[in-house]
Amino acid sequence: MAFEYVKKDTVLDRMNPLVKLLYMALALILVVQCTQISNISILLIWILIATVWWIVGRVELRSLGFLLKLLTFLFVFLFLVQGLTYRFGDPTVIIKLFDLPMVNVNYGELKVGGVMYGLVVALRVVAVVMVIPIFTMTSPMSRISGSLARIHVPQKVIFMFITAMRFVPLVQESMASIIEAQKIRGFDIESASMYQKLRRAYVPIITPLLLLMFRRAMDLEVAINARAFGATKNRTYVEDVSFRAHDYAGILVILLSFALSMYLLYFEPTSITWVYLTLIVGTVAGWIGSLLAGIGFVSLLHQINDFLLSVPGFNLIGGFFDQRMLLGYGAVVALVLILFLLYLLARRRMRKKKRTKKSHTRAVISEPSTDGVGQ
Amino acid sequence: MTWTHWSHPALTSDLAVEVENLTFTYERGPLALQNISFQLKRGEILGIIGANGAGKTTLCFHLNGIIPTVYAGKEKGHVTVSGLDPWDTPIIRLSQVTSMVLQDPETQFTTTDVGSELEFGPANLGIERDEILRRARWAAEVCGIDGLENRRPQELSGGQKQRVALAAGMTMLPQVLILDEPTSQLDPVGTTEVFDVVHQLASTQDMTIVITSHKTDEIARLASKVLVLYKGEAVALGTPKEVFARTELLRRVGVNPPAVASLAIELANRVPGFREEYEKRGGIPLTLEDAYTLLSELLDQGILRFNWKEPSPPRAVVQDPVLEVENVTFVYPSRAQVVALQNVFLTINRGEFVAIIGQNGSGKTTLVKHFLGLLKPTEGTVKVEGEDVSELTTGSIAKSISLILQNPDYQLFSISVEKEIAFGLHNLGLSENEIAERVNRALKEVSLEDVRDTFPFRLSFGDRRKVAAAAGIAMNPDILILDEPTTAQDFLGRHALCDIAKRMQERGKTIVMISHDMDLVAEYADRIVIMANGRILADAPKRDVFDMHDKMKEAFLKPPQVTQLSQKLVSYGAKANLVTLEEMLACLGPGGA
Numbered sequence: 001m002a003f004e005y006v007k008k009d010t011v012l013d014r015m016n017p018l019v020k021l022l023y024m025a026l027a028l029i030l031v032v033q034c035t036q037i038s039n040i041s042i043l044l045i046w047i048l049i050a051t052v053w054w055i056v057g058r059v060e061l062r063s064l065g066f067l068l069k070l071l072t073f074l075f076v077f078l079f080l081v082q083g084l085t086y087r088f089g090d091p092t093v094i095i096k097l098f099d100l101p102m103v104n105v106n107y108g109e110l111k112v113g114g115v116m117y118g119l120v121v122a123l124r125v126v127a128v129v130m131v132i133p134i135f136t137m138t139s140p141m142s143r144i145s146g147s148l149a150r151i152h153v154p155q156k157v158i159f160m161f162i163t164a165m166r167f168v169p170l171v172q173e174s175m176a177s178i179i180e181a182q183k184i185r186g187f188d189i190e191s192a193s194m195y196q197k198l199r200r201a202y203v204p205i206i207t208p209l210l211l212l213m214f215r216r217a218m219d220l221e222v223a224i225n226a227r228a229f230g231a232t233k234n235r236t237y238v239e240d241v242s243f244r245a246h247d248y249a250g251i252l253v254i255l256l257s258f259a260l261s262m263y264l265l266y267f268e269p270t271s272i273t274w275v276y277l278t279l280i281v282g283t284v285a286g287w288i289g290s291l292l293a294g295i296g297f298v299s300l301l302h303q304i305n306d307f308l309l310s311v312p313g314f315n316l317i318g319g320f321f322d323q324r325m326l327l328g329y330g331a332v333v334a335l336v337l338i339l340f341l342l343y344l345l346a347r348r349r350m351r352k353k354k355r356t357k358k359s360h361t362r363a364v365i366s367e368p369s370t371d372g373v374g375q
Numbered sequence: 376m377t378w379t380h381w382s383h384p385a386l387t388s389d390l391a392v393e394v395e396n397l398t399f400t401y402e403r404g405p406l407a408l409q410n411i412s413f414q415l416k417r418g419e420i421l422g423i424i425g426a427n428g429a430g431k432t433t434l435c436f437h438l439n440g441i442i443p444t445v446y447a448g449k450e451k452g453h454v455t456v457s458g459l460d461p462w463d464t465p466i467i468r469l470s471q472v473t474s475m476v477l478q479d480p481e482t483q484f485t486t487t488d489v490g491s492e493l494e495f496g497p498a499n500l501g502i503e504r505d506e507i508l509r510r511a512r513w514a515a516e517v518c519g520i521d522g523l524e525n526r527r528p529q530e531l532s533g534g535q536k537q538r539v540a541l542a543a544g545m546t547m548l549p550q551v552l553i554l555d556e557p558t559s560q561l562d563p564v565g566t567t568e569v570f571d572v573v574h575q576l577a578s579t580q581d582m583t584i585v586i587t588s589h590k591t592d593e594i595a596r597l598a599s600k601v602l603v604l605y606k607g608e609a610v611a612l613g614t615p616k617e618v619f620a621r622t623e624l625l626r627r628v629g630v631n632p633p634a635v636a637s638l639a640i641e642l643a644n645r646v647p648g649f650r651e652e653y654e655k656r657g658g659i660p661l662t663l664e665d666a667y668t669l670l671s672e673l674l675d676q677g678i679l680r681f682n683w684k685e686p687s688p689p690r691a692v693v694q695d696p697v698l699e700v701e702n703v704t705f706v707y708p709s710r711a712q713v714v715a716l717q718n719v720f721l722t723i724n725r726g727e728f729v730a731i732i733g734q735n736g737s738g739k740t741t742l743v744k745h746f747l748g749l750l751k752p753t754e755g756t757v758k759v760e761g762e763d764v765s766e767l768t769t770g771s772i773a774k775s776i777s778l779i780l781q782n783p784d785y786q787l788f789s790i791s792v793e794k795e796i797a798f799g800l801h802n803l804g805l806s807e808n809e810i811a812e813r814v815n816r817a818l819k820e821v822s823l824e825d826v827r828d829t830f831p832f833r834l835s836f837g838d839r840r841k842v843a844a845a846a847g848i849a850m851n852p853d854i855l856i857l858d859e860p861t862t863a864q865d866f867l868g869r870h871a872l873c874d875i876a877k878r879m880q881e882r883g884k885t886i887v888m889i890s891h892d893m894d895l896v897a898e899y900a901d902r903i904v905i906m907a908n909g910r911i912l913a914d915a916p917k918r919d920v921f922d923m924h925d926k927m928k929e930a931f932l933k934p935p936q937v938t939q940l941s942q943k944l945v946s947y948g949a950k951a952n953l954v955t956l957e958e959m960l961a962c963l964g965p966g967g968a
Contacts, residue, residue, distance in 0.1 A: 004487075004527075005487070007525060141486060141487040141491065142486065142490070142491040162486070165487075166487055177782075177785045178786070181780055183747075183770065183773070184747055184769070184773055184778050185773060185786065185799035185802060186771075186773035186799050186802035186803055187798075188768055188769070188770030188802070205788075207788035208784060211784065211788070211832055215784065216482055218445075219482035220482065220485065222477065222483075223477065224485055225441065225445055225470070226441065226466075226544075227496040227544075227547065228467045228470040228471065228496060229485075230467070231467040232501035235498055235499055235501055236503065236504055238494045355767060355771075356770070357759070357760075357762060357768075
């Protein structure tokens with residue numbers, strides 16, 4: 001399962017969970033302060049540092065992939081909403097989806113500044129989320145509870161925390177089993193349409209899950225009561241949670257990287273963090289743009305546009321194709337979009353469509369009339 | 376003074392548990408216990424047996440304070456456990472005197488690894504660190520789980536999990552240990568492991584043990600006292616020999632006595648002088664050895680005669696394959712790759728009743744999931760009625776195959792039993808009339824007509840399984856797969872499920888049953904497939920399989936008691952394996968004298 005502790009015996013494994021907790025706290029503090037588009041590079045630097053931690057702790061990249069997959073929907077949503085509504089920053093229009101001019105912004109236009117701001121928000125999420133597996137996947141529960149007790153977190157709170165962590169894989173497992181169980185009953189969630197899924201398909205899955213977890217909670221209550229939970233305020237924690245050299249080293253690294261980010265954020269002339277970044281991005285985008293123009297992609301797009309606009313009434317439905325000036329960002333985005341659509345089509349072609357089973361002629365022994373149940 | 380430093384009150388006598396006229400009613404619930412009385416001395420083992428809903432668990436909850444701490448109700452009578460009254464003693468203090476191991480080893484894990492699980496109890500008491508570690512080591516050693524301290528619950532077998540739960544209870548250093556169906560989900564070897572530990576605890580640690588179980592042969596072997604409950608009342612209490620001699624009564628209250636005890640009683644009814652003979656030898660035989668000694672002596676003396684009667688031949692099989700597994704290998708895709716199936720070949724013909732047996736984790740359920748396309752073979756092909764499963768949607772396979780799962784809670788979600796059964800039928804796209812008719816028939820089949828409007832969540836676990844079974848049967852499949860019909864089912868319940876399967880077989884359906892209840896397998900199946908470590912060890916008609924002693928041993932299985940007895944009686948003329956009591960009785964008659 002995705003975020004459970006696996007013993008690996010790395011430095012991070014041996015490190016006190018409190019150090020990693022500090023790391024999480026500082027990540028949160030940093031992210032709260034990075035609100036401007038110009039803070040993008042600070043977030044990138046912070047993410048780079050987190051990646052180093054991942055490598056040191058030998059945390060599987062797969063779980064990062066899993067996290068990002070979970071968040072994709074949120075990211076796309078952020079890009080779209082921010083791109084359409086953000087009114088500051090670079091006003092270059094990437095794509096005009098429709099026409100909805102309000103006070104000083106057209107809500108139908110996807111603007112560069114907005115998408116950039118969406119990117120900042122997304123990176124803020126990533127910067128925090130990336131630190132979580134560093135904590136959960138390298139710290140055994142017993143050490144977490146031991147070290148939390150050391151900083152005088154009440155034992156009930158600790159137990160609640162541990163139980164919550166333990167229930168995550170449990171919920172994942174139960175969910176998989178429930179989906180399986182309902183499939184057996186001819187409940188074809190694969191072939192249901194999106195609308196059907198949202199409307200009623202999740203009832204047969206969520207209901208048993210809730211009931212199951214409710215039952216588990218009752219059983220857990222019996223189990224902890226039978227084992228004298230809460231007998232004394234001074235519960236013993238068996239794990240040794242004293243601070244060692246590597247813990248101090250870890251704290252030092254965390255504080256240094258935090259201090260560096262803070263320095264860049266508040267005192268640094270914007271040349272490193274912003275000017276260079278825009279320079280790099282701008283140059284690369286320019287190259288790609290002129291490359292696309294060079295191979296005739298841009299004029300091809302123009303022709304497609306002209307053709308679509310010549311279809312009567314089409315330009316009224318959506319302004320999307322009414323783009324005379326597909327240059328720079330616009331061409332890149334259009335290219336990516338078209339490639340993505342082609343990929344989707346190709347995948348649909350490649351995937352073998354499962355067929356339904358032919359109904360088999362019934363056994364010879366049974367007559368049609370005795371075919372049912374209970375006769 | 377805190378609870379932690381409480382010294383156990385000096386025992387005035389060696390009485391460990393005393394229950395006097397206990398009557399209990401759950402809040403807003405039915406009468407659960409009525410006038411129960413018994414006494415237990417230190418080092419005694421009490422076996423509590425009875426059908427589902429007889430009040431076994433309720434009685435257990437009284438002994439360790441879960442009632443009234445977690446579940447409330449009205450109580451009359453008196454309970455004393457090691458000199459403490461659970462109703463006046465905080466559960467925290469009580470938990471140092473009694474420990475309880477629950478039925479489901481999964482739900483009682485409070486932490487994420489074995490080591491901290493063992494330390495959880497004493498750590499809650501605030502005991503010194505070194506003492507905790509010493510206790511954990513001791514408990515792990517006694518229960519045979521030392522070396523597993525770093526494992527996570529998912530990485531343990533069912534038997535290991537249950538022994539971890541046992542060890543975790545023992546680190547509290549209890550005087551009374553309560554085990555509620557500790558072996559209901561375990562294979563024969565896991566069961567014997569747990570029972571052996573229990574026996575050792577009673578004899579060497581002087582612990583008093585209360586154990587509930589459906590496995591009467593194990594209870595008969597180990598318990599010093601047996602209490603039979605029926606609808607909350609104690610219908611019998613005494614030594615195993617006293618209690619299991621009353622087979623009539625036991626059958627009536629839904630308890631299956633050990634096969635050899637039933638055999639002895641039946642013979643006593645038919646053979647004059649038989650009862651006197653076993654009374655002379657110290658009571659009814661409860662173990663295989665006792666039974667064999669008794670029978671062989673009486674056969675030698677001529678009081679009994681063995682006339683070989685050929686058991687009915689197995690049903691003829693028509694070559695009409697409905698399930699074909701060809702060279703299937705399956706690897707679970709996870710961090711540590713596990714080979715769950717290895718080069719499996721299996722063909723099942725229409726109308727067969729096949730049992731797949733093997734230890735927990737031998738790959739039985741994994742194999743069955745391939746039939747429905749829930750898992751895709753890493754290598755090889757699976758065909759259902761001639762069609763390759765990998766090309767079919769699971770939804771359409773469900774029209775031909777019903778799988779009745781071990782845990783009904785993964786599927787029940789409707790507001791009423793009736794709607795629950797109808798769910799699958801709606802998925803098949805049947806007409807409303809047809810659905811109503813099928814629901815009625817299925818309800819009748821599992822005899823749950825009275826609760827058709829009840830919310831399934833409110834039913835007992837046994838009944839919830841029946842609802843799930845009814846839902847499967849109502850789909851009217853060509854192939855019915857029963858995954859461990861014994862889980863949390865009493866004697867009557869498991870037979871009810873198997874009887875339904877048998878009736879379906881008579882109508883030409885194909886039945887596949889996964890089980891480690893050897894009595895059940897021997898009685899119902901025609902053909903047995905033994906699995907171990909993802910491979911098929913043996914595949915033969917049932918009577919032949921029970922002769923493959925080395926294969927049975929490799930899969931950690933034991934033939935049923937009756938079969939073992941018939942194997943011992945070869946020199947008296949038993950020509951083949953007998954699998955049921957009736958077959959054995961047909962061969963034994965009064966001697967010529």
